Amino acid sequence: MKPTIVLVGRPNVGKSTLFNRLTRTRDALVADLPGLTRDRHYGIGRVGERDYLVVDTAGFDPVAKVGIMHEMAQQAERAIEEADVLLFLVDGRTGLTPHDEQIAARLRRSGRPLYLVVNKAEGLRREVVAAEFHALGLGAPLAVSATHGDGVTQLVEEALASFPLDDEPAEEATRGPRIAIVGRPNVGKSTLINGLVGEERVIAFDLPGTTRDAIEIPFERGGRHYTLIDTAGLRRRGKVFEAVEKFSVIKTLQAVEQANVSVLVLDAAQDIADQDAHIAGFILEAGRALVVVVNKWDAVDDYRRELVKRDIERKLGFLSFARFHYVSALKGSGLSAVMKSVDAAYAAAMANLSTPRLTRVLQAAVTKQAPPRHGVFRPKLRYAHQGGSNPPIVVIHGSALEHIPTSYTRFLERTFIEAFRLKGTPLRIQFKTAHNPYASRD
Numbered sequence: 001m002k003p004t005i006v007l008v009g010r011p012n013v014g015k016s017t018l019f020n021r022l023t024r025t026r027d028a029l030v031a032d033l034p035g036l037t038r039d040r041h042y043g044i045g046r047v048g049e050r051d052y053l054v055v056d057t058a059g060f061d062p063v064a065k066v067g068i069m070h071e072m073a074q075q076a077e078r079a080i081e082e083a084d085v086l087l088f089l090v091d092g093r094t095g096l097t098p099h100d101e102q103i104a105a106r107l108r109r110s111g112r113p114l115y116l117v118v119n120k121a122e123g124l125r126r127e128v129v130a131a132e133f134h135a136l137g138l139g140a141p142l143a144v145s146a147t148h149g150d151g152v153t154q155l156v157e158e159a160l161a162s163f164p165l166d167d168e169p170a171e172e173a174t175r176g177p178r179i180a181i182v183g184r185p186n187v188g189k190s191t192l193i194n195g196l197v198g199e200e201r202v203i204a205f206d207l208p209g210t211t212r213d214a215i216e217i218p219f220e221r222g223g224r225h226y227t228l229i230d231t232a233g234l235r236r237r238g239k240v241f242e243a244v245e246k247f248s249v250i251k252t253l254q255a256v257e258q259a260n261v262s263v264l265v266l267d268a269a270q271d272i273a274d275q276d277a278h279i280a281g282f283i284l285e286a287g288r289a290l291v292v293v294v295n296k297w298d299a300v301d302d303y304r305r306e307l308v309k310r311d312i313e314r315k316l317g318f319l320s321f322a323r324f325h326y327v328s329a330l331k332g333s334g335l336s337a338v339m340k341s342v343d344a345a346y347a348a349a350m351a352n353l354s355t356p357r358l359t360r361v362l363q364a365a366v367t368k369q370a371p372p373r374h375g376v377f378r379p380k381l382r383y384a385h386q387g388g389s390n391p392p393i394v395v396i397h398g399s400a401l402e403h404i405p406t407s408y409t410r411f412l413e414r415t416f417i418e419a420f421r422l423k424g425t426p427l428r429i430q431f432k433t434a435h436n437p438y439a440s441r442d
């Protein structure tokens with residue numbers, strides 16, 4: 001499982017700037033998708049060999065007792081409790097403040113691994129920085145500059161040193177698709193899980209009370225094996241599952257990461273909210289196969305149904321790669337079709353794409369529509385092979401490929417998805433340019 005880094009600190013110390021730097025490598029993957037707004041607080045990142053989730057607790061105001069600020073404060077509190085590593089940011093230019101000391105006291109109480117990060121340290125002398133912040137009693141501060149990037153790689157390496165590098169889920173360990181059922185509070189996730197699992201055979205269900213890893217529930221349906229990745233601490237009472245924890249964004253994201261297929265549950269009785277879009281965006285960023293379930297279809301009339309469909313089109317247009325189902329988890333209607341789409345999305349995410357066929361499809365695409373010329377450069381796409389699964393990665397070799405515009409990359413993605421019938425999964429394209437400075441000129 002990818003470790004979760006949580007950024008905490010008073011306003012203006014540079015949390016968002018550090019967050020952006022820590023997640024930047026991933027931005028390019030999901031750039032320019034119509035309708036997609038990135039969640040500025042939750043992201044995936046990679047520095048060197050290290051993959052991680054990163055959470056920015058910006059706006060964290062522990063004094064708010066009601067309303068949206070209170071909600072945010074609660075999620076921040078949860079993030080602190082669920083962090084694998086806390087990075088406590090202070091401002092090297094303004095020095096230590098009483099507010100820093102209050103936050104430090106709160107973080108110490110959490111008992112989570114904690115690193116003191118002195119930001120805006122470009123041009124500052126290490127000894128000065130160390131002396132100033134030593135008083136916090138949090139050990140030697142790590143000096144960084146979020147804007148310039150100084151010290152950020154060392155910071156990540158040091159903070160994550162104790163976590164194992166390899167976090168690919170062991171494919172052999174479970175049979176069949178690993179499914180994460182996600183969505184904001186009250187959309188009907190537990191009801192859906194019961195509809196899918198409750199009546200069927202649950203192969204083994206133990207409660208590893210202390211483990212912080214997501215819990216897995218293997219089950220069988222229609223003679224096929226699946227594993228459910230739990231997001232809410234499910235407990236079984238008789239035949240039904242109950243969620244015993246409140247909604248947690250971090251658990252949701254970790255479950256998505258660990259799954260092959262995410263089932264995003266939406267509530268037809270309510271408008272699509274930012275939080276729906278953010279979870280959807282995260283699934284896309286993680287490259288996970290997706291099935292969208294619009295739940296509570298029984299509770300809405302035809303007029304509302306039309307509105308919902310239009311609302312989805314407008315706000316979740318970037319999910320057009322996924323299949324949508326309009327169901328009633330409560331009445332159990334539409335669930336078999338959901339599972340069919342889960343199977344199809346899983347097959348697409350794990351598909352083997354042969355090199356000769358990929359190359360043929362690539363060449364046909366280029367014949368149909370050549371990549372645009374960029375100044376004196378005309379990108380040349382020569383051959384393609386598969387570079388990974390879940391999501392499928394297509395590696396394209398050629399020259400001057402760095403000049404290929406995003407729109408053309410999207411065209412290639414669509415072409416591969418159609419040719420290999422990969423409905424339900426995002427697909428990634430990586431370009432590898434041969435290092436011959438003349439090869440690309442014509």
Ligand SMILES: Nc1nc2c(ncn2[C@@H]2O[C@H](COP(=O)(O)OP(=O)(O)OP(=O)(O)O)[C@@H](O)[C@H]2O)c(=O)[nH]1
Pocket residue numbers: 009010011012013014015016017018058059119120121122144145146147148
């Ligand atoms: N000199 C310098 N300025 C920085 C650095 N990192 C951030 N800043 C500046 O500090 C200011 C605050 O940065 P933010 O990233 O918005 O701070 P924040 O902690 O997210 O603030 P809130 O969203 O209010 O919690 C901005 O003007 C940044 O440009 C740094 O490494 N060096």
Ligand SMILES: Nc1nc2c(ncn2[C@@H]2O[C@H](COP(=O)(O)OP(=O)(O)OP(=O)(O)O)[C@@H](O)[C@H]2O)c(=O)[nH]1
Pocket residue numbers: 183184185186187188189190191192232243247295296297298299327328329330331
């Ligand atoms: N009419 C209707 N109500 C439903 C349906 N599915 C769930 N509900 C109701 O919606 C409410 C929330 O359902 P839950 O399954 O607890 O939702 P959840 O997403 O697990 O909620 P959290 O555990 O808070 O995240 C309950 O009152 C359900 O009975 C449905 O298909 N139709």
